[in-house]
Amino acid sequence: MTEKLILAALVKNTSGTLQRVAGLFSRRGYNIDSLTVCETEDPRFSRMTIVCTTQPEYVRQICQQLLKLEIVEKVVVLNDENAVGSELLLVKVKAQGIDAKNAVLALNQKYGARVKDVTLKSMTLELTGTADVLEEFIDKVEQYGIIELARTGATALERGEHSIIDDVI
Amino acid sequence: MELNGSQIVLETLKEQGVDTIFGYPGGTILNIFDELYKYGDTFKHILTSHEQGASHAADGYSRATGKVGVCFATSGPGSTNLVTGIATAYMDSIPMVAITCNVGTSLIGRDSFQEIDITGITMPITKHNFMVKSVEELAPTIRKAFKIAISGRKGPVLVDIPKDITAAKCEYTPEPAQVPDESKKAKKHCFEAAVELLSNAKKPLIYVGGGAISSNVGEDLITFAEKIDAPVVSSLMGLGAFPNNHELHVGLIGMHGRYEANRAAAQCDVLVVCGARFSDRVAGNRGKFAPKAEILHIDIDAAEMDKNLVSNYHLRGDLAEAIPALTKAVEQQSHSEWKEEINSWKRPFVQNQIGDYVNPQLVIEAADKYTDDDAIIVTDVGQHQLWAAQFYKYKKPRTLLTSGGLGTMGYSMGAAMGAAVGCPNQKVVMFVGDGGFHMNLSELATMASYQIPVVMVVMNNTVLGMVRQWQKIFYGNRFADTDPHRATDFVKVAEAFGVKGMRISSNDEIDSVMKAAIEMNEPVLIDCVISPDSNVLPMIPPGGAHTDIIEKM
Numbered sequence: 001m002t003e004k005l006i007l008a009a010l011v012k013n014t015s016g017t018l019q020r021v022a023g024l025f026s027r028r029g030y031n032i033d034s035l036t037v038c039e040t041e042d043p044r045f046s047r048m049t050i051v052c053t054t055q056p057e058y059v060r061q062i063c064q065q066l067l068k069l070e071i072v073e074k075v076v077v078l079n080d081e082n083a084v085g086s087e088l089l090l091v092k093v094k095a096q097g098i099d100a101k102n103a104v105l106a107l108n109q110k111y112g113a114r115v116k117d118v119t120l121k122s123m124t125l126e127l128t129g130t131a132d133v134l135e136e137f138i139d140k141v142e143q144y145g146i147i148e149l150a151r152t153g154a155t156a157l158e159r160g161e162h163s164i165i166d167d168v169i
Numbered sequence: 170m171e172l173n174g175s176q177i178v179l180e181t182l183k184e185q186g187v188d189t190i191f192g193y194p195g196g197t198i199l200n201i202f203d204e205l206y207k208y209g210d211t212f213k214h215i216l217t218s219h220e221q222g223a224s225h226a227a228d229g230y231s232r233a234t235g236k237v238g239v240c241f242a243t244s245g246p247g248s249t250n251l252v253t254g255i256a257t258a259y260m261d262s263i264p265m266v267a268i269t270c271n272v273g274t275s276l277i278g279r280d281s282f283q284e285i286d287i288t289g290i291t292m293p294i295t296k297h298n299f300m301v302k303s304v305e306e307l308a309p310t311i312r313k314a315f316k317i318a319i320s321g322r323k324g325p326v327l328v329d330i331p332k333d334i335t336a337a338k339c340e341y342t343p344e345p346a347q348v349p350d351e352s353k354k355a356k357k358h359c360f361e362a363a364v365e366l367l368s369n370a371k372k373p374l375i376y377v378g379g380g381a382i383s384s385n386v387g388e389d390l391i392t393f394a395e396k397i398d399a400p401v402v403s404s405l406m407g408l409g410a411f412p413n414n415h416e417l418h419v420g421l422i423g424m425h426g427r428y429e430a431n432r433a434a435a436q437c438d439v440l441v442v443c444g445a446r447f448s449d450r451v452a453g454n455r456g457k458f459a460p461k462a463e464i465l466h467i468d469i470d471a472a473e474m475d476k477n478l479v480s481n482y483h484l485r486g487d488l489a490e491a492i493p494a495l496t497k498a499v500e501q502q503s504h505s506e507w508k509e510e511i512n513s514w515k516r517p518f519v520q521n522q523i524g525d526y527v528n529p530q531l532v533i534e535a536a537d538k539y540t541d542d543d544a545i546i547v548t549d550v551g552q553h554q555l556w557a558a559q560f561y562k563y564k565k566p567r568t569l570l571t572s573g574g575l576g577t578m579g580y581s582m583g584a585a586m587g588a589a590v591g592c593p594n595q596k597v598v599m600f601v602g603d604g605g606f607h608m609n610l611s612e613l614a615t616m617a618s619y620q621i622p623v624v625m626v627v628m629n630n631t632v633l634g635m636v637r638q639w640q641k642i643f644y645g646n647r648f649a650d651t652d653p654h655r656a657t658d659f660v661k662v663a664e665a666f667g668v669k670g671m672r673i674s675s676n677d678e679i680d681s682v683m684k685a686a687i688e689m690n691e692p693v694l695i696d697c698v699i700s701p702d703s704n705v706l707p708m709i710p711p712g713g714a715h716t717d718i719i720e721k722m
Contacts (some may be wrong), residue, residue, distance in 0.1 A: 020292060027293050029545035057479075069318060070297035 380444015
């Protein structure tokens with residue numbers, strides 16, 4: 001039995017940080033589904049959102065192993081109750097002619113996607129949302145023909161008024 | 170005062186109390202060696218034959234003294250040659266600081282001569298590593314490296330310094346030596362639960378590992394065992410933490426451990442784990458290890474809890490604090506029936522005599538007989554390592570130095586040098602197989618140059634004994650590349666390097682040769698002619714439980 005695990009890790013904003021975290025996951029045999037990194041409101045720290053698939057009994061072990069890294073300050077396990085998460089999708093679909101373009105636009109409207117680029121034969125769409133919504137959208141646009149797509153992987157914040165950095169500084 | 174980077178390196182090392190460095194010079198580390206030359210007697214620098222020897226020496230120095238071992242290497246191959254030594258130290262949680270130099274900052278990333286990304290390479294085998302990007306960062310980085318090496322679960326740290334930074338200047342202000350970060354305290358309810366558990370145990374057993382040595386818990390461990398009246402088993406890494414001659418000592422557990430130690434683990438109702446990790450060489454079959462026991466796991470590293478074996482009780486913290494606290498909190502217990510039960514299972518280790526060959530058991534027992542309790546035994550990896558674990562009676566911590574985690578053949582020469590340099594008043598006896606000795610015998614040159622007084626005992630069976638033993642059991646006697654029968658004359662090799670060489674060709678020579686070698690205060694090699702067919706027994710096959718034990722072959 002495996003489940004999806006979303007971790008927010010507050011890490012020192014230094015070079016090699018991504019390599020240290022990614023290396024830990026690969027050498028311990030944990031599967032990373034996606035990983036996003038960004039600088040936080042405090043430039044000394046970066047935030048990583050790590051999505052992985054694992055057995056529930058390994059969750060504590062993964063967190064403890066992360067905390068052993070010198071660069072990791074804090075790890076929070078996120079879920080739907082305690083966090084909000086989102087992912088960005090860019091997808092380029094075939095859309096030649098007015099009818100095809102209109103069909104894509106109608107779908108866009110339903111999902112709240114935006115058109116970022118249009119050519120004679122294609123449209124590039126942008127959508128943010130949870131992984132489930134993005135997957136549903138991808139299924140729907142597949143009928144028009146997907147030329148290429150890119151996804152960022154999830155990023156997430158804890159609900160409420162505090163920051164992950166609050167009790168670290 | 171304004172100093173250059175090389176002076177800052179040496180000054181910060183001095184701050185930390187470092188007086189001994191093992192290393193090898195080269196192009197990018199020249200500035201540091203130039204300063205080392207000018208510093209004269211402040212540091213004792215041991216030039217090894219190979220950087221691997223330097224890294225094992227720093228490790229051996231650290232294991233024997235409890236201090237941080239330090240090694241130096243140049244960029245490129247100099248740094249990569251340290252890798253096996255760093256990995257060995259990492260797997261056994263040995264505090265060590267490796268200082269490497271890299272090409273100048275303007276040459277980095279251009280595949281310059283002798284450039285290597287050593288921080289990238291050593292990321293998985295260090296607690297942390299640094300590349301110093303400016304001379305201002307240099308002193309704080311080296312201090313931080315020491316702090317990390319000695320805090321919490323100890324381990325190696327590498328600092329890589331580009332050559333231009335070793336010449337650049339900046340202000341330097343001395344600081345006191347680093348002290349370890351305070352370790353996390355166990356939670357009160359966890360502690361109380363542990364006390365309750367120990368108070369109600371009927372068949373308690375203590376399992377000690379390397380953490381019992383690196384924590385310096387010392388004699389408090391004995392007081393604790395006596396208070397809860399629990400017999401003590403030990404992993405290979407834990408040998409010496411609990412004295413072999415104590416009434417509660419049961420001994421080595423695991424793949425080549427004592428029958429009664431493994432059976433005790435299978436029968437105990439409470440297992441107190443002190444700084445050990447249920448490695449696959451101890452708990453071959455995790456599902457069948459200590460099946461009847463409530464497990465209390467005491468470890469400084471929270472990530473060890475439930476990593477290999479799920480335990481019911483956790484006490485995170487320094488054994489040197491947790492053990493005395495538990496001793497104080499628990500009432501005196503008595504478990505004579507349980508102790509008698511374990512005693513009744515006792516099956517002493519015996520090495521069968523094979524033909525006229527020298528019996529390794531007798532060699533190790535002779536070493537035990539002619540050394541005192543402070544002597545340091547260093548082993549390589551293989552059959553002789555387990556014989557040294559089985560037949561030598563360790564009575565004090567830091568008296569057995571062995572590569573337990575990584576199992577590094579070639580470890581012993583460097584480690585023995587480091588131990589002997591670090592502990593000049595203690596006798597150092599090293600056991601090595603002919604296979605492992607061939608790997609790093611070039612360090613004989615170092616032994617000779619510095620007249621490092623190590624007794625090097627080569628258990629020479631002309632085969633790769635341990636692997637060959639596995640081929641006997643699991644591969645139908647197909648001795649693929651384990652029967653090299655090399656013609657090397659180790660006595661002549663020793664003499665060629667300027668080291669005294671001796672030989673033991675039969676059992677009746679053991680006593681006189683061993684005694685003479687131990688009494689000498691110089692490096693000496695003893696070639697022991699043992700049988701290619703000796704085995705290490707008993708043996709629990711990998712993945713097996715104590716009931717699968719092989720006692721005869």
